[in-house]
Amino acid sequence: NAGVTQTPKFRVLKTGQSMTLLCAQDMNHEYMYWYRQDPGMGLRLIHYSVGEGTTAKGEVPDGYNVSRLKKQNFLLGLESAAPSQTSVYFCASADRLYEQYFGPGTRLTVT
């Protein structure tokens, strides 16, 4: 089992560019999440999904969109990147028990 994987691991964007972050899990989990972590802070929830074809907003959704077309994948899109979106992005998945499994993170810099 690979667990939760994230692609890419690092990315540098210019202001106004777009990109998509891919999260994949092979544990057949229903729930998937995107968080961002800014320096010296805890993780904040951007968007989440409770099953294939569903998405919902979290605490800090502005500037991001998500899609869950397949159960194993959860995509996070930035349509027009801004320097305020410079952060480390974590994807996580969970089953009907309690633990969330996190991916290794994607470090995004917007210049």
Next chain:
Amino acid sequence: AQKITQTQPGMFVQEKEAVTLDCTYDTSDPSYGLFWYKQPSSGEMIFLIYQGSYDQQNATEGRYSLNFQKARKSANLVISASQLGDSAMYFCAMREGRGSSGSARQLTFGSGTQLTVLP
């Protein structure tokens, strides 16, 4: 109001000693879960321990134990016999609700405590 509060931005402990990392929480939901995660300098999030609000006993996992005081709304992490490899950022997190159908089970995180273990 903050849902999860970690008041210690940084802590130091001598190797082989025990250390307690503080966490207080705020919720009106009678059903909730409390989590601790470790984030080493490499960046990954490592699950350490879980405590459910209805659990009668404090959770333990190896050298980690959770001092759960429900009336005081605190869920402190105790690490016994600290090791150099314990140096990391530690996050307390909470999930509200029982997690039944339709519940998103998302976590709310505190701001973390940076633990440094001294040789």
